[in-house]
Amino acid sequence: MADVINLQEIREKKVGYESCDLNELIRRASLVCKERFTFSEGELSVIREGQLKCIFESKITQEIFTRKLIGSDVFLCGIYVSNLLTDLMLTSPESWWAIDYAVSDEPAVLKKGGDACFIICGVFPERGNHRLTDVSYYQKMGAGLYYKFYNLAKREIGYHMSQQFETMVGVVQNCIHNF
Numbered sequence: 414m415a416d417v418i419n420l421q422e423i424r425e426k427k428v429g430y431e432s433c434d435l436n437e438l439i440r441r442a443s444l445v446c447k448e449r450f451t452f453s454e455g456e457l458s459v460i461r462e463g464q465l466k467c468i469f470e471s472k473i474t475q476e477i478f479t480r481k482l483i484g485s486d487v488f489l490c491g492i493y494v495s496n497l498l499t500d501l502m503l504t505s506p507e508s509w510w511a512i513d514y515a516v517s518d519e520p521a522v523l524k525k526g527g528d529a530c531f532i533i534c535g536v537f538p539e540r541g542n543h544r545l546t547d548v549s550y551y552q553k554m555g556a557g558l559y560y561k562f563y564n565l566a567k568r569e570i571g572y573h574m575s576q577q578f579e580t581m582v583g584v585v586q587n588c589i590h591n592f
Contacts, residue, residue, distance in 0.1 A: 435485040438485050445467070445471050446471060465502060470491065486577055487577055493574060494531070494581055506529035511554035513526070531582065533548070552578060556575045
């Protein structure tokens with residue numbers, strides 16, 4: 414008889430880079446930056462399966478090096494954000510309202526809320542100025558949701574994302590602008 418594999422649990426546990434030390438992260442970052450992706454301006458390009466994550470990670474890592482943000486927390490956040498942006502290509506958040514996630518005490522829901530706020534701030538900042546809210550609301554809520562996720566789940570990435578939220582938003586916005 415076959416075992417049933419819960420893919421959602423595997424997806425939640427795939428962030429296995431949290432315990433890496435700075436030397437390993439810098440080594441990984443330099444390898445990622447060496448990969449060159451050439452795209453011609455004004456031409457349609459085909460991206461192979463799995464290449465999108467590498468492209469995101471390369472661009473984010475290059476921006477981290479350019480800004481001289483050398484630290485294990487920033488590199489870990491860069492890896493996390495590249496995964497988040499790749500996942501965004503496959504699925505969108507269940508809700509774009511931060512308050513929908515803030516009322517939960519489930520770590521997975523809080524993480525999804527922090528992710529949604531990060532996407533709004535980093536990728537769709539005009540969405541953050543929708544109705545009577547502004548981007549600063551989503552920045553505060555996102556950092557708070559990641560911190561609450563950290564307190565409940567004891568996952569290091571939640572703490573780092575809560576502390577580096579604004580920095581990583583700036584990194585992602587600049588990467589998108591210079592894409």
